[in-house]
Amino acid sequence: MSRLYVIGVAVALLALAALPAMAGGPAPQTDVADVTLTIDQYCEIAYGTVIAIVVTDGGAAGSYTSTAAPYSASANFAATISGVVVAPTGAPGTWTNSLTLKNVGPASSPGTGNATVTVSGLSISTPAASYLTGGTLTLTIQ
Amino acid sequence: MQKVLTTSMAAAALLAACLPSVASQASDQATADVTLNIEKYASVSIWSDITMKTVTSDWFCQSKKTSGSSVVDVTNNFDATLRVVKTLELTDGGSLTVDVEVALMPVNLAYDPGEYSCIDFDPGDHTGETTLWVELEKHWTVADAAGTYSGTVTVEVVEALP
Numbered sequence: 012m013s014r015l016y017v018i019g020v021a022v023a024l025l026a027l028a029a030l031p032a033m034a035g036g037p038a039p040q041t042d043v044a045d046v047t048l049t050i051d052q053y054c055e056i057a058y059g060t061v062i063a064i065v066v067t068d069g070g071a072a073g074s075y076t077s078t079a080a081p082y083s084a085s086a087n088f089a090a091t092i093s094g095v096v097v098a099p100t101g102a103p104g105t106w107t108n109s110l111t112l113k114n115v116g117p118a119s120s121p122g123t124g125n126a127t128v129t130v131s132g133l134s135i136s137t138p139a140a141s142y143l144t145g146g147t148l149t150l151t152i153q
Numbered sequence: 154m155q156k157v158l159t160t161s162m163a164a165a166a167l168l169a170a171c172l173p174s175v176a177s178q179a180s181d182q183a184t185a186d187v188t189l190n191i192e193k194y195a196s197v198s199i200w201s202d203i204t205m206k207t208v209t210s211d212w213f214c215q216s217k218k219t220s221g222s223s224v225v226d227v228t229n230n231f232d233a234t235l236r237v238v239k240t241l242e243l244t245d246g247g248s249l250t251v252d253v254e255v256a257l258m259p260v261n262l263a264y265d266p267g268e269y270s271c272i273d274f275d276p277g278d279h280t281g282e283t284t285l286w287v288e289l290e291k292h293w294t295v296a297d298a299a300g301t302y303s304g305t306v307t308v309e310v311v312e313a314l315p
Contacts, residue, residue, distance in 0.1 A: 039310060040196050041310075046306050047204050048302040049300075053210070053213045053299065087298050087299045
């Protein structure tokens with residue numbers, strides 16, 4: 012009797028295990044496609060201020076730096092900003108530039124910074140004159 | 154003459170003796186049940202991976218769509234439904250993700266587009282009849298970091314709802 016009972020329970024369990032498969036029909040057939048999205052690198056930088064250096068009262072020997080020229084920059088990657096200054100045509104001295112916010116990227120952009128231009132090597136013996144053309148400061152973000 | 158008559162009578166007697174056995178010849182039949190069970194079968198195959206790409210200079214700071222697609226083959230011998238999970242999440246492997254809309258074409262308006270994109274198929278070979286369409290529309294900004302985002306989209310064939 013006990014043996015028959017055990018067999019009966021086993022049969023019942025097997026039947027229960029089979030029920031979901033029968034009730035749900037065939038198992039879903041699936042396929043998977045990989046999907047990719049490529050976002051290209053993008054960056055921009057802009058400023059439109061005229062950078063002027065004025066030496067007044069005869070000046071003293073040394074360096075003269077322009078006021079800060081603000082610019083804005085943004086990039087969707089870790090970008091670096093660099094600057095190249097070209098002195099006005101015929102201008103004396105040595106010309107350099109300095110930048111703030113030299114790095115910009117997705118986490119911090121859009122950002123703003125300042126650029127300044129410095130001319131050094133002037134002295135009282137540097138003749139007074141105006142050099143108004145040909146000078147540029149080019150900022151590059153890459 | 155007498156001999157011929159005797160022979161004919163003998164033949165007639167023989168014939169008569171045979172007749173009852175012909176008339177009572179036994180017969181029998183046996184019937185076996187014959188059944189055919191065709192199991193339900195379905196297959197689905199996506200032809201290719203799906204790629205999408207932005208075009209940098211024209212796209213940033215604007216709302217634009219990008220999309221990709223692949224043909225899907227379905228073969229089934231029962232009333233079946235091809236469906237796809239509606240939302241796809243793309244990730245760069247880190248914390249950045251982009252949600253993408255996924256649809257099957259042609260659109261089946263009988264289904265609620267909020268949950269699944271579905272297409273019903275009668276039994277048969279439906280090679281090349283369906284397109285799996287992935288589309289992303291968003292306002293692109295520099296916050297969308299450059300790189301390649303990836304994910305998967307799964308389609309499945311199930312029994313059609315009654």
